Amino acid sequence: MASAPRSETQSVIPALASERPVIWPPRVYKTLSNGLEIVLVESHTIPKFTGELFFRSGNAVTVASAPGLADITAAVVRTGTTARASRQIEEDLRRMGADLSSGAGADNSVISFAGLVDFADGLLALVSELAREASFPNDEFERERRQMLEGLRIERTTPGFLAGERLRRVLFGQHPYGTVSPTEAQVTAYRVEQLSDFYKNHYRPGNALLVMVGDFAPREMLAQIEKAFGAWPSGPVEEAPNPPLPGLQGRRVYLVHLPGAVQAQILVGNRAITRRHPDWLRLTLANSIYGGAFNSRLVMNIREQKGYTYSPRSGAHPLRQHGYFSVGAAVRNDVVAATLTEVFYEIDRMRSTPVGEEELADARSYVTGVFSLGLATQDGLAGQLATTTLEKLPEDFLETYRDRVLKLTAADVLDAAQKYFDSAHAQIVIVGDRAQIESQAALFGALEVYDAQGNRI
Amino acid sequence: MPLPNGLRVVISADRTAPVATVGVYYNIGFRIEPRGRSGFAHLFEHMMFQGSANAGKMVHIKLINSSGGVLNGSTHYDVTNYYESVPSNALERVLWLEADRMRALKVDDENLRNQRDVVKEEVRVNVLNQPYGGFPWLDLPPIAYRNWANAHNFYGDFDDLDAATLDDVQKFFQTYYAPSNAVLLILGDIDPDEGFRLAERHFASIPSGPQPKPASIEEPPQLEERRGEVEEKFGTLPGIAIGYQAPRRLTPEWHAAAMLDHALHGGRAGRVYRRLVLEQQIAVDAEGGIHYPVGDLFDYNGPTLMVTRILHKPEYSVEQTITAYDQVIDEMKEKGITSAELEPIKVKFRSNYFSALEGGHGAYIPRYGLMHLLACFTLFDDDPRLVNTILGGFMEVTPKAVQSVAQKLLTHHNRSIVIRRPVKKGAA
Numbered sequence: 001m002a003s004a005p006r007s008e009t010q011s012v013i014p015a016l017a018s019e020r021p022v023i024w025p026p027r028v029y030k031t032l033s034n035g036l037e038i039v040l041v042e043s044h045t046i047p048k049f050t051g052e053l054f055f056r057s058g059n060a061v062t063v064a065s066a067p068g069l070a071d072i073t074a075a076v077v078r079t080g081t082t083a084r085a086s087r088q089i090e091e092d093l094r095r096m097g098a099d100l101s102s103g104a105g106a107d108n109s110v111i112s113f114a115g116l117v118d119f120a121d122g123l124l125a126l127v128s129e130l131a132r133e134a135s136f137p138n139d140e141f142e143r144e145r146r147q148m149l150e151g152l153r154i155e156r157t158t159p160g161f162l163a164g165e166r167l168r169r170v171l172f173g174q175h176p177y178g179t180v181s182p183t184e185a186q187v188t189a190y191r192v193e194q195l196s197d198f199y200k201n202h203y204r205p206g207n208a209l210l211v212m213v214g215d216f217a218p219r220e221m222l223a224q225i226e227k228a229f230g231a232w233p234s235g236p237v238e239e240a241p242n243p244p245l246p247g248l249q250g251r252r253v254y255l256v257h258l259p260g261a262v263q264a265q266i267l268v269g270n271r272a273i274t275r276r277h278p279d280w281l282r283l284t285l286a287n288s289i290y291g292g293a294f295n296s297r298l299v300m301n302i303r304e305q306k307g308y309t310y311s312p313r314s315g316a317h318p319l320r321q322h323g324y325f326s327v328g329a330a331v332r333n334d335v336v337a338a339t340l341t342e343v344f345y346e347i348d349r350m351r352s353t354p355v356g357e358e359e360l361a362d363a364r365s366y367v368t369g370v371f372s373l374g375l376a377t378q379d380g381l382a383g384q385l386a387t388t389t390l391e392k393l394p395e396d397f398l399e400t401y402r403d404r405v406l407k408l409t410a411a412d413v414l415d416a417a418q419k420y421f422d423s424a425h426a427q428i429v430i431v432g433d434r435a436q437i438e439s440q441a442a443l444f445g446a447l448e449v450y451d452a453q454g455n456r457i
Numbered sequence: 458m459p460l461p462n463g464l465r466v467v468i469s470a471d472r473t474a475p476v477a478t479v480g481v482y483y484n485i486g487f488r489i490e491p492r493g494r495s496g497f498a499h500l501f502e503h504m505m506f507q508g509s510a511n512a513g514k515m516v517h518i519k520l521i522n523s524s525g526g527v528l529n530g531s532t533h534y535d536v537t538n539y540y541e542s543v544p545s546n547a548l549e550r551v552l553w554l555e556a557d558r559m560r561a562l563k564v565d566d567e568n569l570r571n572q573r574d575v576v577k578e579e580v581r582v583n584v585l586n587q588p589y590g591g592f593p594w595l596d597l598p599p600i601a602y603r604n605w606a607n608a609h610n611f612y613g614d615f616d617d618l619d620a621a622t623l624d625d626v627q628k629f630f631q632t633y634y635a636p637s638n639a640v641l642l643i644l645g646d647i648d649p650d651e652g653f654r655l656a657e658r659h660f661a662s663i664p665s666g667p668q669p670k671p672a673s674i675e676e677p678p679q680l681e682e683r684r685g686e687v688e689e690k691f692g693t694l695p696g697i698a699i700g701y702q703a704p705r706r707l708t709p710e711w712h713a714a715a716m717l718d719h720a721l722h723g724g725r726a727g728r729v730y731r732r733l734v735l736e737q738q739i740a741v742d743a744e745g746g747i748h749y750p751v752g753d754l755f756d757y758n759g760p761t762l763m764v765t766r767i768l769h770k771p772e773y774s775v776e777q778t779i780t781a782y783d784q785v786i787d788e789m790k791e792k793g794i795t796s797a798e799l800e801p802i803k804v805k806f807r808s809n810y811f812s813a814l815e816g817g818h819g820a821y822i823p824r825y826g827l828m829h830l831l832a833c834f835t836l837f838d839d840d841p842r843l844v845n846t847i848l849g850g851f852m853e854v855t856p857k858a859v860q861s862v863a864q865k866l867l868t869h870h871n872r873s874i875v876i877r878r879p880v881k882k883g884a885a
Contacts, residue, residue, distance in 0.1 A: 020475035097808030307574030362523030369525015377817030
């Protein structure tokens with residue numbers, strides 16, 4: 001086989017060229033007189049636009065009365081208005097080449113939509129109708145309720161869900177963030193009036209943010225938005241309650257028994273901070289070095305060296321009132337103890353030894369680079385702008401992000417690890433078949449065992 | 458335009474953001490892997506991250522992450538891809554890395570043992586330890602197909618993964634990873650002339666290799682309905698998946714089948730969801746598509762199915778559910794579709810296509826969707842420009858063509874059904 005001569009350069013890694021600056025797309029901010037906040041961004045890659053209409057009220061508001069109420073409210077919102085029945089809504093969306101979905105998290109409810117710019121008027125009118133004149137048909141409510149029940153039953157057989165649910169309960173206790181899903185009995189007890197009350201009280205323009213990215217001229221789009229949403233009357237909105245958090249002393253282990261599991265889902269965590277906290281970027285950088293990137297210490301250790309797991313990752317998870325840090329890995333049953341040993345070894349190394357200059361520089365490049373990549377897709381850009389506005393971050397949060405990350409030092413990383421990777425009081429959740437993993441789990445702290453329904457056994 | 462060694466190069470410039478996405482697609486997927494080595498194409502994909510001539514284990518990942526980029530790879534039916542998104546100042550570094558591993562893989566037994574363990578945990582986390590894991594993408598092929606290439610376990614039997622050797626790895630690399638069996642794509646912040654110059658600098662000296670012999674992936678004609686059952690270990694609802702043999706790509710029948718598919722499976726306005734979930738409320742979920750759920754209309758190059766996946770309420774029997782589904786199918790065959798239904802479907806189809814072009818695979822791989830289409834059109838059809846013209850054929854489909862293709866495809870002897878039966882009783 002003939003082979004071409006190799007040139008000298010082929011064994012040398014090409015250097016980085018000089019960086020081109022991030023180009024910020026033109027943005028328009030506006031608040032209508034009824035309080036609706038609007039962020040518009042031009043992006044002309046395709047003749048479409050995407051939008052999200054957020055309400056700053058999610059499931060956290062209703063945990064005390066009816067957990068999951070924001071979820072089912074959002075689901076039923078899209079099934080009927082005073083002017084359109086469910087089938088009409090779905091057919092109108094198709095006719096406009098549009099997609100629409102609605103949902104809720106702990107802190108927000110949202111109607112997401114995307115469509116062809118030719119039909120922008122029609123789609124905005126429909127979104128406005130869903131936000132203002134949802135009619136909560138009883139038959140649609142009952143159908144959604146049953147689907148939600150069946151969905152819950154399946155979730156309770158999913159290791160990742162069970163691990164996340166238990167960790168949130170442990171970290172946040174009776175605070176609304178401690179409940180991520182309702183029980184079947186709670187869903188069965190929903191009344192349709194509870195949905196329409198939540199809707200009346202929280203789907204308000206003064207509680208809302210509309211973010212749109214796409215192929216439009218912002219000034220003209222603003223006029224269209226005013227037409228669709230301007231006459232929407234404002235109204236007061238109650239805040240989410242913020243009860244005290246449980247005290248967490250020492251490592252504890254929570255085993256969720258899933259009979260027949262052929263793998264153990266490990267999730268270790270502790271409470272941390274929100275995006276508004278001055279340490280947020282320090283924590284972001286420390287997390288990327290610990291386990292937040294492919295090239296991170298944890299992934300190198302338990303995946304690339306030891307082969308315990310496919311997808312180990314750590315993450316800093318910000319909610320509106322509080323945040324938490326977690327480390328997750330799905331591992332084979334016989335290496336549960338070995339994995340936890342490495343998880344804590346790497347945490348303790350982050351907490352005790354300053355990171356070296358090269359690793360620090362690599363991590364700063366990673367965090368700033370990925371930030372730029374996220375601004376280069378419509379979804380990513382819309383997400384960044386929405387978060388900045390929803391969480392009331394400083395106006396220059398995005399513009400200064402890269403510079404602030406590039407200034408962080410090894411001392412900043414050490415400080416963040418010591419504060420937010422809480423090795424001594426880490427809470428350890430393991431979902432798996434009890435007989436396969438219990439003795440390993442018990443090595444790491446006082447053990448409590450639960451079934452998949454959340455009952456102590 | 459191909460380099461002398463046969464590597465095709467496709468560039469799509471868009472300089473609005475200072476980021477670039479690079480992909481290398483090889484014309485080999487999990488359909489064609491050696492017998493007795495199920496799951497090998499995917500295991501091999503992992504090995505491509507384990508070291509090459511001048512970039513040892515972890516160097517590849519470290520160089521991309523530390524340049525501010527992200528990377529991954531994925532194995533499909535007929536292609537395997539490797540891709541990176543980076544700030545554009547790191548573009549040449551990415552090309553150097555991709556060229557290095559196209560030139561020579563440098564891996565050892567320890568790497569293979571390590572990635573075999575990683576892949577087994579991947580299979581557990583995605584299939585064996587999940588409710589409805591692999592349903593129906595791993596369940597339907599063994600029932601629907603007779604040719605091992607189409608019918609085997611694409612993620613791999615653990616015995617087969619254990620049997621894989623380093624020799625297998627090098628042989629697979631020699632057979633399928635020659636430059637002439639690949640396409641290099643550069644998208645985003647790049648001047649096209651500069652892109653071709655860089656491609657030539659880093660890839661032109663890679664020796665050409667023999668083209669792999671075309672493998673037989675043809676299926677004998679199906680003459681009877683095929684059925685099978687798989688146990689559902691975790692989930693509480695019965696699942697049913699129905700797959701009809703789909704037409705070949707780029708034929709008029711394929712265009713019509715795409716519109717038929719959209720009429721049936723186009724979200725909540727589609728006939729299957731509307732009837733089974735919203736109106737009759739037999740099912741709690743029903744969705745589907747051509748080459749669903751691990752691919753789409755464009756990224757296959759051999760036999761595939763138009764699939765419907767249903768989870769139904771336990772108080773209905775499997776047969777009752779299939780009967781209700783068959784009513785939807787029979788209505789389409791008997792009464793066809795009106796222009797009033799078809800024209801909005803075309804609008805939505807066009808809109809979906811634009812979104813596919815823009816899609817960033819989650820938001821951090823700018824231009825992933827465009828890259829994927831360009832790669833498939835290049836490797837399968839030798840014509841990346843199809844990306845600009847492909848919509849035309851779909852827009853010309855008539856109601857009559859939809860009905861004809863429905864009558865031809867949606868027959869019992871052209872379909873396979875798998876039941877996913879829960880071990881546990883649901884509530885009710």
